[in-house]
Amino acid sequence: MRLLVLGGTAFLGRALAHAGLERGHDVTCVARGRSGAVAPGVTLVRADRDDPSAGLGGVESDDWDAVVDVARDPGQVRRAVAALAGRAGHWGLVSTGNVYADHSVPGADESTPLLAPRDVGGEDPDAYGGAKVACEQAVLEGLGAGRTLVARAGLIGGPGDTSGRTGWWPWRFAHPAAPGRVLAPDALGDPTQVLDARDLAAWMVRCAETGTTGVVDAVGPTTTIGRLLAASREAAGSDAQAVPADPAWLAEQGVGPWMGPRSLPLWLPVAEYGGFAARTGEAARALGLTHRPLVETLRDTLAWEETRPADQPRRTGLDDADERALLEAWASRRDPSSARGSR
Ligand SMILES: NC(=O)c1ccc[n+]([C@@H]2O[C@H](COP(=O)([O-])OP(=O)(O)OC[C@H]3O[C@@H](n4cnc5c(N)ncnc54)[C@H](OP(=O)(O)O)[C@@H]3O)[C@@H](O)[C@H]2O)c1
Structure with a gap:
């Protein structure tokens, strides 16, 4: 062809x-x-x-x-x-x-x-x-x-994702800013979908070969932020634990959802976007779209992240000092005695 x-x-x-x-x-x-x-x-x-x-x-x-x-x-x-x-x-x-x-x-x-x-x-x-x-x-x-x-x-991820969204969680579990702890949104049950670019690409080429047509949502399997974090930890081979912080508190600190500087990627405000990362995707699956396991996408994306030049700024996530300060502030907020002890 x-x-x-x-x-x-x-x-x-x-x-x-x-x-x-x-x-x-x-x-x-x-x-x-x-x-x-x-x-x-x-x-x-x-x-x-x-x-x-x-x-x-x-x-x-x-x-x-x-x-x-x-x-x-x-x-x-x-x-x-x-x-x-x-x-x-x-x-x-x-x-x-x-x-x-x-x-x-x-x-x-x-x-x-x-x-x-x-x-x-x-x-x-x-x-x-x-x-x-x-x-x-x-x-x-x-x-x-x-x-x-x-x-x-829907959200496309995998090695080469320069937006930094799919790489963030496995990379952060591989390189925690604070020993053993990774700041996360307390939105662990919220839906998310990651479509591996390689799966989308191979499917579109197969559709071209077979003359398959349609207007369809091409989305990854629906999972949750909690399962995404667990798969990221597994992909990184990390012992670090996610520290879920209240999304409203994160917003007060100026930490945004989804993507971009000073964000925790892939979570979204549920009231407005509860369906954004939970589309059915059945029509595309009926046309042959298939998905590799999420942990494979995350492992390969982490391997790609590790090849990025260290001085290249990330487009998404938190820098180490910022995340450490946020973890400290969150712990202090929940336990005022730890705030006194840490000063
Ligand atoms: N990332 C996601 O999660 C997501 C989700 C849903 C849909 N999408 C869609 O997925 C696609 C992503 O495509 P992509 O990853 O290949 O990235 P992209 O950044 O959207 O790619 C743009 C491509 O078009 C070329 N281009 C841009 N301006 C051009 C111009 N004036 N003349 C000629 N070529 C031009 C660029 O090459 P040069 O700069 O070299 O010219 C580049 O190859 C887009 O359609 C996007 O809307 C993405």
Whole structure:
């Protein structure tokens, strides 16, 4: 199969290209080459998709059995569809669960109402979901449902996750800031879902091979924050214990959920987001999406984290001194005598 990946120099796109190669396909990627290198054995065609006059580096003159696009800019997607719809067999679009207008209901499926489409590119997080709705519409209008797979991905993790979300917990258990203790949100029963990028990529390539189509949520198996922490501890081979702290207290200290600096990743405020990481995902499983064990994802992500340069700042989590101070403050709050003793 001749597989064209629009992207391929970052986390998921590289995994898609790698999965194509592993399954014996001829893989070409289109990107500027700014985010990183493509997987070894893949052809990179350089093009800037923000420049409408520049085209796609010539790939629009070839025929492709399958195209997969990771873009989040509706203009980029529309131009790619216009250039390639007549030359592509199957089209996969990596979309997101952020397309939905509501995230409060656990077990929700693809019948959840969508946000209004927004014709906005760039990195504005508030525009992201609506922009992906517009991307989906552009592909479905240009290719038709009979040639299109839209994969609305939930949280994607695994080696190469530069957001730092899936690496944080196994890395922290491997390198506790305070001996034997890891600060965690007291949200251990809350749901979470981690989709290994390699599982998503291999499934999208298999769908391209078989002409499998649909508009489906592609999410990891639903688990809990508590089980994620236990699997992270196991992946790290660590004896450290999680110290669950009240989420409201963490918020008062300026520690945020989900991702980013000064956060504890992957937990979310339940009232608004109780369904965000608990979508059913049944439709994608019926189309063949399978999952490796969570502990394998976490172990491999930790191995990748250990290869990161030590001076490269983490995009997510707490620095050691900050976490030690927070652990101390939390212990003091629960036990005022320990606060007196520690000063
Ligand atoms: N991470 C998650 O948890 C999560 C969850 C749900 C959905 N998703 C979706 O999963 C996908 C992630 O893709 P990814 O990991 O490969 O990362 P990404 O950072 O979204 O990838 C962007 C890719 O597009 C290329 N690109 C960006 N601007 C370009 C331009 N102007 N011209 C040409 N190429 C351009 C980049 O390469 P260059 O910079 O080299 O040009 C890179 O290869 C996205 O669709 C995202 O919305 C992610």
